[in-house]
Amino acid sequence: MRTPVYNRVALIGLGLIASSMFWAMKRGGLAGEVTGYAKSAESRETARRIGLCDRVCESAAEAVEGADLVVLCVPVGAMGAVAADIAPSLMPGATVTDVGSVKRHVIDAVTPHLPDGVHFVPAHPLAGTEHSGPESGFAELFDNRWSLLVPVEGSDPEAVAKLRALWEGMGANVDEMDADHHDLVLAVTSHAPHLIAYTMVGVADDLRRVTDSEVIKYSAAGFRDFTRIAASDPTMWRDVFLTNKDATLEILGRFTEELFALQRAIRTGDGEQLHDYFTRTRAIRRGIIEAGQDTAAPNFGRGGGKE
Amino acid sequence: MRTPVYNRVALIGLGLIASSMFWAMKRGGLAGEVTGYAKSAESRETARRIGLCDRVCESAAEAVEGADLVVLCVPVGAMGAVAADIAPSLMPGATVTDVGSVKRHVIDAVTPHLPDGVHFVPAHPLAGTEHSGPESGFAELFDNRWSLLVPVEGSDPEAVAKLRALWEGMGANVDEMDADHHDLVLAVTSHAPHLIAYTMVGVADDLRRVTDSEVIKYSAAGFRDFTRIAASDPTMWRDVFLTNKDATLEILGRFTEELFALQRAIRTGDGEQLHDYFTRTRAIRRGIIEAGQDTAAPNFGRGGGKE
Structure with missing residues (x-):
């Protein structure tokens, strides 16, 4: 039996990431005990029913008592309030981390509440699915995905090393990055693409001349990949x-600029500009496949491989 | 043994769609003989090597001789020239069809060249992968995907019915639609999403402060689904x-309008507008899964299901 990385881990918020962390920690024998808390009574009840967490608590404060790792798994906007809520119950020497998609804001919101002697090591696993809630987690979510650690000034190197060991034990590759660079990289690779996908799906839903059922039936032509996001x-x-x-x-400003340039190329019939642009973007896709972050299977986004 | 739908099918252009049609026709016993032609000598050589087509010809005119179905599988911009090229060799009573993603332009470009007594039934299978070329095809590409038939004025109902039988035999669901409506529906479900994906990938490639390797490594956060398109x-x-x-x-004009509205909501901090918008788009995704056009498997675009 492998020695656990932490004796007791508290998961605050029991959505996709927290529930996947629980199953991944169990798979790897990474935590002695895992406590959990969710704001909604229904989520706590679901967690108890499916065996998510060794102990589901009725308050965040109760969940963090005696924990040497506390993981904040709530929406980014709720991090500050949760930190304030748990602060008096944190064990001296404990590490607090989070899984939020934005790091500068979380650092600014959480840090002021934490007592001396508690280590704060922000983190962000780059993994997800379109599903949410306590039943959506699975142990393999982080396998071969990246988890970014974003140590703050004065982060204890030993606390950072232990958190790295936890993420590696859950299957992830780990990189360290500073908060502002993280937020820019994620704006490019995640935040802007999500807003654009939401917008495109919203446009399709708005149109009157193309019916909803047509959009849905014929989505395999490209639209479908947007709806997943x-x-x-x-x-x-x-x-x-x-x-x-x-x-x-x-x-998004840069995106709009480029989109206008391509729209102009379409309007003026500049086929060469379009062809050159599309050739260049193809190379990036090859890089992603070579880096093992997707497969080249010709399933065009369908589950289950070659159907 | 099933009776073939056509005695001889000629595939002009041997890319992803044509090669998938060949394997799907073989799987279903739908064609007596299949001839093929590709403009590039290398593609013809590859086709011969992998057994794509019963006979690979050295000209389009030769390939269509004696064919009761001719399928134009070339880029939309090349359809007119190919039609002019094959017109003198078409068998009286033959059906000409195509697989182009745009229908009004193809109808306008092809129709003037076709001799009397030849039936033209434009079509468009909504299926694809990120791969192209004669080696990219596979028999299952059209299974449970839609193929749209776009009959022109005076299309022979019997010719339309036969082509429908072919597509159904290759695993597709078939709908009929008029050309202008087709082009609008596809602009929404395919053409605009593709341009937007190309643009987003191009933006990421352009940025200097976020390196290519970062974009590639951290693509699983959302960007990856754009690169596939x-x-x-x-x-x-x-x-x-x-x-x-x-x-x-x-x-694209409608898209830009909506994007600006969401950007304004971000800038002014209007969380309610954002939340409402994102809740609405989620419903469309459920519709697509219920319609069988994608799976709910939590693979977030990765091949091979739950990894």
């Missing part, structure tokens, strides 16, 4: 955009 | 945008 949790994403406002708006 | 064949897509210009630009 645009089905992600609304509360989580509202908070992401509100808290990574500047970087997201900057990337 | 943006890896599609550049020539095919250049032609789509140039020939479905008006509908595509109209949808």
Whole structure:
């Protein structure tokens, strides 16, 4: 039996990421005991029913008592309030981490509440599905995905190393990055793409001359890949955009500029510009497949491989 | 042994769709003989090597001789020239069809060349992968996907019925639609989403402060689903945008409008508007899964199901 990385882990918030962490920690024998808390009584009840967490508590404060790792798995906009709530119950020497998609805002919101002697090591696993809630988790979610650690000034190297060991034990590759760079990288690779996907799906839903049923029936022609992204949790994403406002708006501005240039090429019939652009973007896709972050299977987004 | 739907089918152009049609026709015993032609000598050589087509011909005219079905599988912009090229060799009573993603332009480009007594029944299978070329095809590509028939004025009902039987035999569901409505529906479900995906991938590639390797490593956060779309064949897509210009630009105009509204909501911190919008788009995704056009497997676009 492998020695656990932490004696007791508290998961605050029991959605997709927390529930996947629970199953991944169990798979790897990474935690002695795992406590959990969710704001909604229904989620706590579901968690108890499916055996999610060794002990589901009736308050966040109760869940963190005696925990040497506390993981904040709530929407980014709720992190500050949760930190304030649990602060008096944190064990001296404990590590607090989070899984939020935005890091500068979380650091600014959480840090002021934490007592001396508690280590704060923000983190962000780059993994997800379109599903949410306590029943959506599975142990393999983080396998071969990246988890980014974003140590703050004065983060204890030993606390960072232990958290790295936990993420690696859950199957993830780990990188370290500073908060502002993280927020810019994620604006490009995640936040702007999500807003664009939401927008495209919203446009299709708005049109009167193309019916909903047509959009749905004929979605395999490309639209479908947008709807998968645009089905992600609304509360989580509202908070992401509100808290990574500047970087997201900057990337969207660049995006609009490029889109206008391509629209002009279409309008003026500049086929060469279009062809050159589309050839260049194809190379990026090859890079992603070579980096093992997707497969080249010709399923065009369908589950189950070659259907 | 099932009676073939056609005695001889000629495939002009040997890319992803044509090669998948060949394997699907073989699987279903739908054609007596299948001839093929590709403009590039290399593609013809590859086709011979892998057994794609019963007979690979050295000219399009030779391939269509004696064929009761001719399928134009070339980029939309090349359809007119190919039709002119094969017209003198078409068998009286033959049906000519195509698989182009735009229908009004193809009808206008092809119809004038076809001799009397030849039936033209345009079609468009809504299926694809990010791969192209003669080696990219597979028999299952059209299974449970839609193929749209777009009969022109005076299309012979019997010719339409036979072509429907072929597509159904290849596993597709078949609908009929008029050309202008087709081009609008596809602008929404396919053409605009593709241009948007190309643009987003192009933006990421342009940025200096976020390196290519970061974009590639961290693509699982959402960006990856765009790159799959943006890896599609550049020539095919250049032609789509140039020939479905008006509908595509109209949808892109609507898209930009909505995107600006959401950007304003982010800038002003209007969380309620964002949350409402994201909740609405989630419902469309459920519709697509219920319609069997995608699975709910939590693989977030990864092949091979739950990894």
